[in-house]
Amino acid sequence: MDPSGIFATSYRADRRLVRTRWQALSLILFIAVLLAAPYLVGPRIVAILNIMYISAVVAVGLQICTGYAGQINLGQAAFMGVGAYTAAILAEKTGLSFLLTIPIAGFAAAVFGFLFGLTAARIKGFYLALTTIAAQFIFHFAVLNLPSSWLGGSNGVTVPPATLFGLRIVSEGAQYYLMLFVAAIMVAGAFGIVRSRFGRAFVAVRDDDVAAGIMGINVAATKANAFLIGAFYAGVGGGLWAYLIRFVGVDQFTLFNSVFFIAMIIVGGMGSIVGALIGVFVIRVIQEIIATVGPNIAESVTFLGGDIVFAGMNVILGGVIALFMILEPKGLMHRWTILKSSYRIWPFPY
Amino acid sequence: QEETRYNVALLSDFSGPYADIMPILAAGREKVIDWWNATRGAQLGVTLNYKNYETRYDAAQVASLWPGIKSELEPIAVIGLGGPDVAALSERLPEDKIPMFMATAAYGYAWKPDSWIFNPRPTYSHESAGFLYWLRQKRGGDGPIKAAIMASEASPAYVDMAKGLEKYAEEHPDEIELVEVIYTEVQPTDLTAQMRRVARSGADALIIQTNTSIVVAAKRGLQANGADVPIMMSSHNGLPASGKALGGLEQLEGDYEAYGMAIAADEDTPPRQFYQTLSDSYGLKAPWNVVTAMGISQGLFAVTVIEHAIEANGPEGLTGEKVREALFAEPITTEETHGFLPTLSFTPEAPFPLKGLQVNVGSVRDGKIVVEATGAAIPNVEKW
Amino acid sequence: MLELHNVEVTYSDVILALKGVSLSLREGQCVALLGGNGAGKSTILKAISGTLKSEDGKVSAGAITLEGTPIHNLEASEVVRRGLIHVMEGRRVLRHMTAEQNLIVGGHMVPDRAELKRRLDHVYTLMPRLANLKSRTAGFMSGGEQQLLLIGRAMMARPKIIAIDEPSLGLAPLMIHDVYEVLSRLKEEGTTFFLVEQNSAAGLGLADYAYVLENGRVVLDGRADKLAQNEDVKEFYLGVTASGERKSYRDVKHYRRRKRWLG
Amino acid sequence: MTAARKERQAPPLAVRSATLRFGGVTALDDVSIEVREDELLAIIGPNGAGKTSFLNVTAGFYRPQQGCVELIGQDVTGLRVDQIARRGLARTFQGTHLFGGLTVVENILIGRHTLMRSNVVQAFFHYGPVMREETEHREAVEEIVDFLEIEAIRNRQVGTLGYGLRKRVDLGRALAQEPSILLLDEPMAGMNSEEKEDLARFILDVREARKIPVVLVEHDMGVVMDLADRIVVLDFGRVIAEGTPAEIQRDPAVIKAYLG
Amino acid sequence: MIYVINDIITGALIGLLYALVAMGFVVIYRASKVFNFAQGELVILGGFIVWYTTFELGLDLWLAITLSLLLSALAGYLIERIFLTKLIGESVFSMVMVTVGLLILLRGIVLLLFGPAVRPFPVIFPLKPLFLGEMLIPMNLLIGGLITIVAAVGLSWFFNRTRAGLRMTAVAEDHVVASSMGISVKGSIAFAWVLGAVLSTVGAMIFLSGKSLTFLASEIGFAALPVALFAGLESIGGLILAGVIVGVAQSLATNYLDPLVGGALGTVVPYLIMLGILLVRPTGLFGWRTIERV
Numbered sequence A: 001m002d003p004s005g006i007f008a009t010s011y012r013a014d015r016r017l018v019r020t021r022w023q024a025l026s027l028i029l030f031i032a033v034l035l036a037a038p039y040l041v042g043p044r045i046v047a048i049l050n051i052m053y054i055s056a057v058v059a060v061g062l063q064i065c066t067g068y069a070g071q072i073n074l075g076q077a078a079f080m081g082v083g084a085y086t087a088a089i090l091a092e093k094t095g096l097s098f099l100l101t102i103p104i105a106g107f108a109a110a111v112f113g114f115l116f117g118l119t120a121a122r123i124k125g126f127y128l129a130l131t132t133i134a135a136q137f138i139f140h141f142a143v144l145n146l147p148s149s150w151l152g153g154s155n156g157v158t159v160p161p162a163t164l165f166g167l168r169i170v171s172e173g174a175q176y177y178l179m180l181f182v183a184a185i186m187v188a189g190a191f192g193i194v195r196s197r198f199g200r201a202f203v204a205v206r207d208d209d210v211a212a213g214i215m216g217i218n219v220a221a222t223k224a225n226a227f228l229i230g231a232f233y234a235g236v237g238g239g240l241w242a243y244l245i246r247f248v249g250v251d252q253f254t255l256f257n258s259v260f261f262i263a264m265i266i267v268g269g270m271g272s273i274v275g276a277l278i279g280v281f282v283i284r285v286i287q288e289i290i291a292t293v294g295p296n297i298a299e300s301v302t303f304l305g306g307d308i309v310f311a312g313m314n315v316i317l318g319g320v321i322a323l324f325m326i327l328e329p330k331g332l333m334h335r336w337t338i339l340k341s342s343y344r345i346w347p348f349p350y
Numbered sequence B: 001q002e003e004t005r006y007n008v009a010l011l012s013d014f015s016g017p018y019a020d021i022m023p024i025l026a027a028g029r030e031k032v033i034d035w036w037n038a039t040r041g042a043q044l045g046v047t048l049n050y051k052n053y054e055t056r057y058d059a060a061q062v063a064s065l066w067p068g069i070k071s072e073l074e075p076i077a078v079i080g081l082g083g084p085d086v087a088a089l090s091e092r093l094p095e096d097k098i099p100m101f102m103a104t105a106a107y108g109y110a111w112k113p114d115s116w117i118f119n120p121r122p123t124y125s126h127e128s129a130g131f132l133y134w135l136r137q138k139r140g141g142d143g144p145i146k147a148a149i150m151a152s153e154a155s156p157a158y159v160d161m162a163k164g165l166e167k168y169a170e171e172h173p174d175e176i177e178l179v180e181v182i183y184t185e186v187q188p189t190d191l192t193a194q195m196r197r198v199a200r201s202g203a204d205a206l207i208i209q210t211n212t213s214i215v216v217a218a219k220r221g222l223q224a225n226g227a228d229v230p231i232m233m234s235s236h237n238g239l240p241a242s243g244k245a246l247g248g249l250e251q252l253e254g255d256y257e258a259y260g261m262a263i264a265a266d267e268d269t270p271p272r273q274f275y276q277t278l279s280d281s282y283g284l285k286a287p288w289n290v291v292t293a294m295g296i297s298q299g300l301f302a303v304t305v306i307e308h309a310i311e312a313n314g315p316e317g318l319t320g321e322k323v324r325e326a327l328f329a330e331p332i333t334t335e336e337t338h339g340f341l342p343t344l345s346f347t348p349e350a351p352f353p354l355k356g357l358q359v360n361v362g363s364v365r366d367g368k369i370v371v372e373a374t375g376a377a378i379p380n381v382e383k384w
Numbered sequence C: 001m002l003e004l005h006n007v008e009v010t011y012s013d014v015i016l017a018l019k020g021v022s023l024s025l026r027e028g029q030c031v032a033l034l035g036g037n038g039a040g041k042s043t044i045l046k047a048i049s050g051t052l053k054s055e056d057g058k059v060s061a062g063a064i065t066l067e068g069t070p071i072h073n074l075e076a077s078e079v080v081r082r083g084l085i086h087v088m089e090g091r092r093v094l095r096h097m098t099a100e101q102n103l104i105v106g107g108h109m110v111p112d113r114a115e116l117k118r119r120l121d122h123v124y125t126l127m128p129r130l131a132n133l134k135s136r137t138a139g140f141m142s143g144g145e146q147q148l149l150l151i152g153r154a155m156m157a158r159p160k161i162i163a164i165d166e167p168s169l170g171l172a173p174l175m176i177h178d179v180y181e182v183l184s185r186l187k188e189e190g191t192t193f194f195l196v197e198q199n200s201a202a203g204l205g206l207a208d209y210a211y212v213l214e215n216g217r218v219v220l221d222g223r224a225d226k227l228a229q230n231e232d233v234k235e236f237y238l239g240v241t242a243s244g245e246r247k248s249y250r251d252v253k254h255y256r257r258r259k260r261w262l263g
Numbered sequence D: 001m002t003a004a005r006k007e008r009q010a011p012p013l014a015v016r017s018a019t020l021r022f023g024g025v026t027a028l029d030d031v032s033i034e035v036r037e038d039e040l041l042a043i044i045g046p047n048g049a050g051k052t053s054f055l056n057v058t059a060g061f062y063r064p065q066q067g068c069v070e071l072i073g074q075d076v077t078g079l080r081v082d083q084i085a086r087r088g089l090a091r092t093f094q095g096t097h098l099f100g101g102l103t104v105v106e107n108i109l110i111g112r113h114t115l116m117r118s119n120v121v122q123a124f125f126h127y128g129p130v131m132r133e134e135t136e137h138r139e140a141v142e143e144i145v146d147f148l149e150i151e152a153i154r155n156r157q158v159g160t161l162g163y164g165l166r167k168r169v170d171l172g173r174a175l176a177q178e179p180s181i182l183l184l185d186e187p188m189a190g191m192n193s194e195e196k197e198d199l200a201r202f203i204l205d206v207r208e209a210r211k212i213p214v215v216l217v218e219h220d221m222g223v224v225m226d227l228a229d230r231i232v233v234l235d236f237g238r239v240i241a242e243g244t245p246a247e248i249q250r251d252p253a254v255i256k257a258y259l260g
Numbered sequence E: 001m002i003y004v005i006n007d008i009i010t011g012a013l014i015g016l017l018y019a020l021v022a023m024g025f026v027v028i029y030r031a032s033k034v035f036n037f038a039q040g041e042l043v044i045l046g047g048f049i050v051w052y053t054t055f056e057l058g059l060d061l062w063l064a065i066t067l068s069l070l071l072s073a074l075a076g077y078l079i080e081r082i083f084l085t086k087l088i089g090e091s092v093f094s095m096v097m098v099t100v101g102l103l104i105l106l107r108g109i110v111l112l113l114f115g116p117a118v119r120p121f122p123v124i125f126p127l128k129p130l131f132l133g134e135m136l137i138p139m140n141l142l143i144g145g146l147i148t149i150v151a152a153v154g155l156s157w158f159f160n161r162t163r164a165g166l167r168m169t170a171v172a173e174d175h176v177v178a179s180s181m182g183i184s185v186k187g188s189i190a191f192a193w194v195l196g197a198v199l200s201t202v203g204a205m206i207f208l209s210g211k212s213l214t215f216l217a218s219e220i221g222f223a224a225l226p227v228a229l230f231a232g233l234e235s236i237g238g239l240i241l242a243g244v245i246v247g248v249a250q251s252l253a254t255n256y257l258d259p260l261v262g263g264a265l266g267t268v269v270p271y272l273i274m275l276g277i278l279l280v281r282p283t284g285l286f287g288w289r290t291i292e293r294v
């Protein structure tokens, strides 16, 4: 919502994302900072950002599927795994460029996700949420038990580095731009999707699928599409992951990871793309702080013993997530919206 | 004498699945470095600094930590822990030219030439094959030895253990007959039925290199069936740990542990003496058991390679690359590792020594851990 | 026995739905609340019964007292235990339970089974339509049937005060008549009513006193029979013209006078 | 020529001897109702008579055990709700079934979902055509907003609106579908007489402006008698009377069952 | 053949153990509509409490068991107090999501309080199996199976026949409606968690008796999940049937299919069965049908 006194003068302007000069300016500044980041901060931060971008892509996809379309999905890590395996195997066996393998990874995951989405035509609510856990188990089982010449089985797959015009993208800095580039496109696309008729159809199906059907929306197809899009994002994230780590194995895509993606969108706020980004940021930052501060505490407070400190860190991570959910069950984005609207009407409450 | 400082990064898991063994494993490898600094390092004019990094046994965490470690520490070597470290760094380390030294046995999936990650022990399948080879000799006779193996799909590494032995048994039907390959969960509900199959198949040994909980459940299953098939365990789920979880070592009477590293037996062996030194003079607070031994051996493995590199290049200008070269240049003798490890000769062909492989076998006799065999030869296992 | 003093209610910390409302309700009385859509009628009931919280709303100023003790900070279930039942809008039946189970849950505070049985029979005699629907799953009943069930469910608790949101909503004319019959029976038996009603003719018929709400404020109040004579109320709530006869909906002009009370 | 004629002659909506049972409950018992061109047909009847069930059968939400539903001469029995909606049938709901997480404008835009054409890829990149389409439809929506006089709440989340306003948004959403037949289930419930007048005016205007038949289920007899061209009375799932308002008002069976 | 029968029996008993763990899910769901993702964590919490009272405090077994049940009831109550009370009135979804946070948190707490080591678990049920001719049946599973059946029958009577049960059912239907009828949502949820925690502890005792305990044991939660969904999230009685079917299928798959496949088909079979049944009956065998009315 705009501050008082600023009104859109056309419908086009009314649906613009960036609406005031101040907003435009801060967006430009933000993008500039992101572009310059590798020159401003150390490689550790750049590496954290790389992982954040990947998580952001995956979490934004989950947000579309769960936050917008209301289909709780506990298989996002498996979808990511499908993408990662696809990209890895294509890159290894065919030597295709990442410009192709990453989108194909997205499509492969989308197909897998779509299959699960089809069950959403019949299964609803918690039942559906919990059947998506099956995706996790099936993915795991399939990778380990299909002939190992297909997916590498327990051996995993080694991924050659991404190359662009003969340049190998291996340093943090180079990888950073790859991750940023893809994440930026995906996030921008997510804004596009949720503002379009598809985004509205997703919310319609989430809020009231009976009414949605009567509005002419094909409910089953819409749910399956939500899974498809969510999984596409996961797959692209998985593709990026493959190029970042350059080795994929099933144990990198566990149910626990899926749970963390859910935690991210909850902390950030359901039903908001920005919320998903905030959630990724908050949770990754907490994780990194714990990983960084932990050893220091363990070192300085030696009598505690390393194990206690680190177990304590897990408590903090879980505690912070639980705390967020208790204090702001609708997510940080909700708090922000409220702040904004009270700022809009301040000082007149009515 | 002016002293030169180098950094080593230690990857740890204090809050993930290996948090149970981490404190003593970490103590073992840290104290070795302390010891080295005080003795060998002081002579050579080199001090090694180390720092622990919490990876939570999570590849994403390793990947995000690594660039920071690299720029913060500029380490000449990394001391790693397990699968996720390997997964996250196997393609990075060659670029960054820093070698990583592991404590555990190697995996089939990491068996590739030109590695930068090195295990002092061959793969788990080598170790189990070596054990079975030894058991067959002990038994005498011509027929193959019958073995069963427990695996789990919870971790690809666990699957790998079974796959390697399966391949070996397939190619050597006269040596090993693999009668059962059983997959279960990391915390099985009940293995009575499975153990009956094992007992009925007439297995001479049951290989369990996965984890302690599976050993315990299998043992209970065997007991329920009144069967007496000896179990062979690995280092991270060995006799002391499994015995403790079962409520007493006596429950494991006649069972084995086997790995290419010194057995932490009660006897007074050179490794035991070295452990004592670390405890007495360097403040090592860890019981004498296989996990501590694993930490110490890993530490010794790493410092010895570094020492070789210093000897070859002088104390100045040491790099990760030179450390790796030193590994190939010269074998690491069993004396240098105080008997913790056999003499290791690395080649660029594999991340572990391919020749002169040996396995040690420990067992429980009258409620005590004893060394059954040292230096039992490991047969030639082909890559699977 | 129930008083609202200058109550303000905000939703989501920003939407001010009640802007200082004061009302009072005496024992045995029936007070009716009239007002256009969005005026804040349901909000008042939610504030009284403590169900605001579930919609992210809160009483941000003022006080609500029941028999002298403030209740606006109590939990909904606590308010019920003090004898006030709120029949919510939106036909919120317990959908997976049968009609009879709904009624039994309504009487869950009744100590002994015989009394429960008596109350069930009482509801069934007053609303024979419900007796026929006993074993029907509540979620599958028609809109009007659900509305009846809600009223029956509130009766099961024999509260001192029933705060009821649009009892006639979706009921057929005969049924409205029957329901009001039931309500006036209860009133005679001593139940106090707080009634939100759009069917003002019926509502004002039962009520002793009425308030008209507009935009979160009380703009008019008075004895129900007096209010029923008020010109504006007649036109806007009872739908009769000044001359006293009902005008046809077909004759409504495209532009018409609207009444907005100052406030 | 004859086919086209037939098409024109076919009633906008015809339900032929529909029977709908739920277990032991017969919600509709051999009901046949035809809606004529441009007419406002009211359906009345006691609670539980089967009015909503009738609308549900026509909208495809329930499939009748017997009988069929024809939309402009085409048999649509057994099609999915969304398929029937795409053939031009729109309805409002007895309770409100709005999309609480969306604003008023967005709710109404959903009514236009099927009229929009952009695909996911276009939406992802959100370039020219998508923007144009969105603005175009937004204009149509704003017309409806104006028409229903809900400008002031156009950006409110629907979940935060009172019952009465929701009913208006519900109507707006149905109108946005540009239907060829409109079914209204108790649109006047929960409104005071001023608001009912407003809504009555909207309904009459819709009919005038769009020339579409309207089926109205309503309990307010004042509204029904004034607005309806023809009335069908249901009781226990059966048609018990049919006729002009004046006829119905006099019908003893109707008086007994319904009007009292 | 006799072995196949034996495998079927053992499988059925393991299935009943799953059913008991699943009962934890269902009880909480049935009384509060909250799906508890941290159910597996409750099992290990219970397990560690048992370990603590027997090995650390060295109490007599019966005393230890009683104390453990009391302590886990307390733990369940505290969890409700700390994490859920504040969310009453918020959407059920928030409560469900807080259990996701709880999952991560409880893991940490268990690590912190009890350490990461593999702990021995006391022998609560006789280790000696029951011999029936050539068949042998593990004692812990047998007694556990009986406990499960008794608990299922008792609880389903409670929820379906008593007024207190009906009250909780009302809470599971709709928190706001229930509280507007004077039912204490808080009380109902607290009761559910106490019961859920106690059931989990009993489950832990059967599951782990004579074995070992690490926090990996929480995976039983996800192993039991298909049973809960198969039966339908509102059905306690149905758990028995679902548990037996899933358990038998899993046992047959592990013992006869795994060797053929060379993989752990047994672990995915319950999920495949669950998917199959849900596609046919979207709310499980006995769960509440979704009501759609317009």
Ligand SMILES: Nc1ncnc2c1ncn2[C@@H]1O[C@H](COP(=O)(O)OP(=O)(O)OP(=O)(O)O)[C@@H](O)[C@H]1O
Pocket (backbone or CB within 6 Å): C011, C012, C015, C016, C017, C035, C036, C037, C038, C039, C040, C041, C042, C043, C044, C055, C056, C057, D159, D160, D161, D162, D163, D164, D165, D190
């Ligand atoms: N959950 C909510 N969140 C935000 N605003 C709300 C909420 N519920 C109601 N409101 C607002 O409060 C005001 C009063 O609403 P209320 O529901 O009390 O009206 P009402 O008089 O009952 O109307 P109706 O006759 O339509 O039921 C309205 O402006 C409405 O939009």
Ligand SMILES: Nc1ncnc2c1ncn2[C@@H]1O[C@H](COP(=O)(O)OP(=O)(O)OP(=O)(O)O)[C@@H](O)[C@H]1O
Pocket (backbone or CB within 6 Å): C136, C140, C141, C142, C143, C144, C145, C170, C172, D022, D025, D026, D027, D045, D046, D047, D048, D049, D050, D051, D052, D053, D054, D094
């Ligand atoms: N899905 C269903 N399952 C079982 N019974 C149903 C179902 N839908 C409707 N019924 C029953 O069918 C009958 C007709 O219901 P319907 O909703 O059509 O009534 P109605 O005429 O709209 O009544 P009202 O005026 O009260 O809304 C009712 O008795 C109702 O209980």
Ligand SMILES: CC(C)C[C@H](N)C(=O)O
Pocket (backbone or CB within 6 Å): B018, B081, B082, B083, B084, B104, B157, B236
């Ligand atoms: C002992 C453990 C840390 C090693 C483990 N088997 C792994 O590499 O994954």
Ligand SMILES: [Mg+2]
Pocket (backbone or CB within 6 Å): C041, C042, C043, C089, C165, D162, D163
């Ligand atoms: Mg209202």
Ligand SMILES: [Mg+2]
Pocket (backbone or CB within 6 Å): C142, C143, C144, D051, D052, D053, D094
């Ligand atoms: Mg109806």
